[in-house]
Amino acid sequence: MVTRTRFDDSECPVARSVDAIGDWWSLLIVRDAFDGSRRFGEFQRSLGVAKNILTARLRTLVASGVLESVPASDGSAYREYVLTPRGKALFPVIVALRQWGEQNFFAPGEPHSQLVDRRQGQRLRPLEVLSADGRRLNPDDTTVHKISAQ
Amino acid sequence: MVTRTRFDDSECPVARSVDAIGDWWSLLIVRDAFDGSRRFGEFQRSLGVAKNILTARLRTLVASGVLESVPASDGSAYREYVLTPRGKALFPVIVALRQWGEQNFFAPGEPHSQLVDRRQGQRLRPLEVLSADGRRLNPDDTTVHKISAQ
């Protein structure tokens, strides 16, 4: 078999996350969902993705509990795809990717879509990795415990 | 052409990030790099990835400025792959994915690798999305400004 490698049984949480959302389209679908997209056609137009691919992705995202298929909010017979609590918990992931992209792949002053605080219209704080007692941590300040029975 | 769609010219920072690291292996390579892997063989054994795939991924990660190829630290003639500042800036992304995976894809008490504060050996705080003035923000508290000249 030459099936794509899966990580859903890995002992590493990062691997299991990547298994659920780590392909080219899933994260962008989730981003659009945070941005208010709900309908098949909305995702399709926004992303420019082929319809069969979008169908497959929506299915796996529903299967992994990130999205949920619900009756359309406008009362029509169509269905909509909305974030579950598990999907909404991806918010820090999307924000982290957004901030990394802003800082590393745009020239100074180059226009780009921007996520802002709805109440004040201002940009968000950069995400910070903090220790239990609130110190800012850099990568070198942390280490991985290979396994733990929690 | 049926080439895989690229997002490197998207106006959305999330899309450009996904373009750089959004495939099945790149994020796991970066995770291993944070965890101390430097040599080709280390990545290969740790991930179980085919060598030709690893070669290709390391090349693209170097090309996009996430990794850098440097002379081996042990004085040998081999090369090592280390995170650039741009790569190290992915720390919040990895931490966010790790926390999401821990909370959503492990049964209570199921063992998994764990990222801890090196100084105190304790787990990290959950990442928080904060407004400029320090309020905790949920997805609904934010909105996307489609374009802005910064």
Next chain:
DNA sequence: CACGATGGTTGCAACATGCTACCAAAATAG
């Protein structure tokens, strides 16, 4: 009912992935 919009499915060609075998340079053993 007729017609467009919506939300798909199907088939095909091209590309990407995984596997195995092979290989050259560097390190190491003798």
Next chain:
DNA sequence: CTATTTTGGTAGCATGTTGCAACCATCGTG
């Protein structure tokens, strides 16, 4: 210095996945 092992790849093939275009059933609207 020679033989062997380790390291870091490359090449070729079979199969899986992606993207595209065509087709189609259902829903909504006039």
